Amino acid sequence: MSKQLLVTEAAHAASDFGAANDVVDEAAAAAFGVNRTDLRIIGLVAAAGALTAGRLATEANLSPAATTTAIQRLTRAGHLTRRTDADDRRRAVVELTPGAAELLEEIYAPIERAGRAILEDYAPEQLALVIEVLRKGERMQRAEAARIRAR
Numbered sequence: 001m002s003k004q005l006l007v008t009e010a011a012h013a014a015s016d017f018g019a020a021n022d023v024v025d026e027a028a029a030a031a032f033g034v035n036r037t038d039l040r041i042i043g044l045v046a047a048a049g050a051l052t053a054g055r056l057a058t059e060a061n062l063s064p065a066a067t068t069t070a071i072q073r074l075t076r077a078g079h080l081t082r083r084t085d086a087d088d089r090r091r092a093v094v095e096l097t098p099g100a101a102e103l104l105e106e107i108y109a110p111i112e113r114a115g116r117a118i119l120e121d122y123a124p125e126q127l128a129l130v131i132e133v134l135r136k137g138e139r140m141q142r143a144e145a146a147r148i149r150a151r
Contacts, residue, residue: 032103034079042074053067
């Protein structure tokens with residue numbers, strides 16, 4: 001196969017992978033009973049352990065008002081807790097509830113295990129290339145998102 005055909009096939013594979021990720025996230029959002037933005041917030045809070053509302057707004061690329069609304073919605077749904085920051089009483093800190101953490105684990109842990117099993121089949125040099133491609137792709141996607149937002 002020519003290089004051009006391989007580049008095209010790789011681009012299609014990356015697109016298909018992204019679409020499959022979207023399908024998983026749609027299913028996960030439905031399992032949580034939330035929209036995709038709320039699922040992203042759940043993921044950000046899970047990754048950080050705890051976030052201030054302001055930091056969450058920055059990480060989620062949402063306005064403070066939209067973030068507050070989402071936090072209220074997720075708190076009512078039983079997915080987040082909100083408390084006043086002990087160091088700065090003007091700030092709110094959000095964390096996952098144990099139930100949300102458990103559901104996140106139930107949904108995503110099998111996917112992580114399956115992904116790791118796939119990666120175990122590759123040699124270290126191949127994994128280094130996969131990492132390089134994915135990191136470059138991530139930077140490109142983030143730059144493109146910034147370009148689109150700046151329109």
